[in-house]
Amino acid sequence: xxxxxxxxxxxxxxxxxxxxxxxxxxxxxxxxxxxxxxxxxxxxxxxxxxxxxxxxxxxxxxxxxxxxxxxxxxxxxxxxxxxxxxxxxxxxxxxxxxxxxxxxxxxxxxxxxxxxxxxxxxxxxxxxxxxxxxxxxxxxxxxxxxxxxxxxxxxxxxxxxxxxxxxxxxxxxxxxxxxxxxxxxxxxx
Numbered sequence: 001x002x003x004x005x006x007x008x009x010x011x012x013x014x015x016x017x018x019x020x021x022x023x024x025x026x027x028x029x030x031x032x033x034x035x036x037x038x039x040x041x042x043x044x045x046x047x048x049x050x051x052x053x054x055x056x057x058x059x060x061x062x063x064x065x066x067x068x069x070x071x072x073x074x075x076x077x078x079x080x081x082x083x084x085x086x087x088x089x090x091x092x093x094x095x096x097x098x099x100x101x102x103x104x105x106x107x108x109x110x111x112x113x114x115x116x117x118x119x120x121x122x123x124x125x126x127x128x129x130x131x132x133x134x135x136x137x138x139x140x141x142x143x144x145x146x147x148x149x150x151x152x153x154x155x156x157x158x159x160x161x162x163x164x165x166x167x168x169x170x171x172x173x174x175x176x177x178x179x180x181x182x183x184x185x186x187x188x189x
Contacts (some may be wrong), residue, residue, distance in 0.1 A: 005125060012075065012117055014122065017085070019058050029053070036104060039146075067091060069090065083114070085104060086103040086119055087102045088135070089102060097133040098135065102137065103115060115149050
């Protein structure tokens with residue numbers, strides 16, 4: 001699946017991560033480990049090894065082949081640096097026809113609209129290529145930056161999921177956001 005999506009005005013591209021990206025991905029998650037600790041699950045030290053990330057990216061490639069999940073790396077167009085990720089997880093076709101979205105970006109690349117552009121590309125892929133009806137995301141109530149990214153992409157707040165995910169060692173409430181294909185004028189035919 002050598003698919004690459006571009007937003008040239010923002011200077012980014014998205015492509016599926018492969019095991020060949022494991023070193024760059026490991027470096028990225030090691031850099032973001034401390035800054036994002038408050039919004040991430042606690043992971044053991046094994047998670048932050050090259051072996052674990054290579055295996056994880058192999059699993060993600062298999063999920064993409066099976067149509068159940070897509071982990072895109074966000075790369076700078078100019079120099080090809082991996083600066084973040086956006087993923088479509090738990091893809092369900094048929095009656096439900098939706099995916100869960102997750103994303104993060106290197107703290108040095110926040111601002112400037114890169115994350116907003118990456119989410120837009122992934123949502124477009126979900127609706128146009130995968131023919132999904134809905135993309136949803138769960139955001140910690142305190143994560144105003146992430147809420148802005150979603151709202152700029154047409155996502156609407158739907159409600160609070162109480163004690164939804166175990167983040168930084170404890171179950172926390174999350175705001176559920178979603179966007180429908182019809183919200184963005186996409187056709188599912």
